[in-house]
Amino acid sequence: MFNDVDETLRQVLLADVPIDRTEVEITFDRPTREWSSRLARPTLNLFLFDVRERLDFRDDTWTVTRNANGQAQRERPPRRIDLSYMVTAWTNEAADEHRILARVLACTYRQGRVDAAYLQGSLANATVPILLRAMPPDHLAKPTDFWGVMDNELHASLTWVATVPLDVFAPVTGPLVVTRELQVGDRLGPDRETFIEVAGVAHQKGDRAAGIGNATVTVLDTSHRATTDSQGRFTFSPIPPGEYTWRVEPPGGRPVERRIKVPSENYDIEVEA
Known part of the structure; x- marks a missing residue:
């Protein structure tokens, strides 16, 4: 399911920033020194660094529906999961990097709820909206430590969080x-x-x-x-x-x-x- 979120974010960025595929590549890789040394053209990278449940959205209320066979189907709503992405731009010139980040930051503020036209894979059938929000810098604790682990130089970054549903409860079907x-x-x-x-x-x-x-x-x-x-x-x-x-x-x-x-x-x- 997480790969569907990646592809959904890609479609949002391509349409809203907008990004020309021939000029800037969008990737979802770990930004290690080895990875960045192989880049051949400007790249916008979204690295998924944190996954956790959004507890204020938890709902354990059962819903009961009746199917065509006359049976009752009991379901619990999906869990709502926050996927936190570190967004970085990789270019030869600092001015190009800043220009890309500025446009992406504006996009993160405009896109609070993903339009259905951008939803990919299983998200196209989601029963709850896919939410997006930009987070303050302190959402990532000690960026210097992070870049040390990546064995790479400190890089300017944005944090973009997608709140998505995760169906962890199989529906229970039985007679009414x-x-x-x-x-x-x-x-x-x-x-x-x-x-x-x-x-x-x-x-x-x-x-x-x-x-x-x-x-x-x-x-x-x-x-x-x-x-x-x-x-x-x-x-x-x-x-x-x-x-x-x-x-x-x-x-x-x-x-x-x-x-x-x-x-x-x-x-x-x-x-x-």
């Missing part, structure tokens, strides 16, 4: 809970009453994911009546065990009736589109 039973009375006595809470979906025929919102669902010969939500979901509680006729009246459509036993494995009702 559609029946809940409530028993009232002495747990060991013979006079216990049983009531059932049920949940279902009114959906287009052949497509369980196409829920019909604002439909009226009625259990005939009872007082139970409900209006579906935007995803076609409805609930009834309490219903005594038995067999009932359910009627669905979609907005602007033909009513549908279906015999359903309570309790049952499924309370969904198909409606002709």
Whole structure:
């Protein structure tokens, strides 16, 4: 995934600075002395030197969606990761280096959120925005020590941080809970009453994911009546065990009736589109 971030930043720089590929090369290498000695033309280098979670963006709230097979899919949001890049320009003349860095710095201030047109690879399907921000010089502690480790001369640099999603939690898929039973009375006595809470979906025929919102669902010969939500979901509680006729009246459509036993494995009702 990190390579997708590299390519995304490359596209941002090419379009926003802008950078001519024939004049300046964009690389993502370790800026060692050996590396810089091999450069044959002006180069803008983005070195990834720090990776850490952005804790103020952490969200452990589960979301539940219903897939086309009628199953519930539970997902946790992705972790948000800060990727910190040291940006340096390598040229023969100091004036050219300063000119490149100035234009790149202006770009980092303009680009707070990456436009979808620049997103590469897996980032194109990200469910959260890709954020960018320029950081103050102290984001990199002791630059002289860094350049000593690289065995290279001290070089002017910018710090550019990309906040990207990392999907570390696989979605959990399983059947929806559609029946809940409530028993009232002495747990060991013979006079216990049983009531059932049920949940279902009114959906287009052949497509369980196409829920019909604002439909009226009625259990005939009872007082139970409900209006579906935007995803076609409805609930009834309490219903005594038995067999009932359910009627669905979609907005602007033909009513549908279906015999359903309570309790049952499924309370969904198909409606002709």
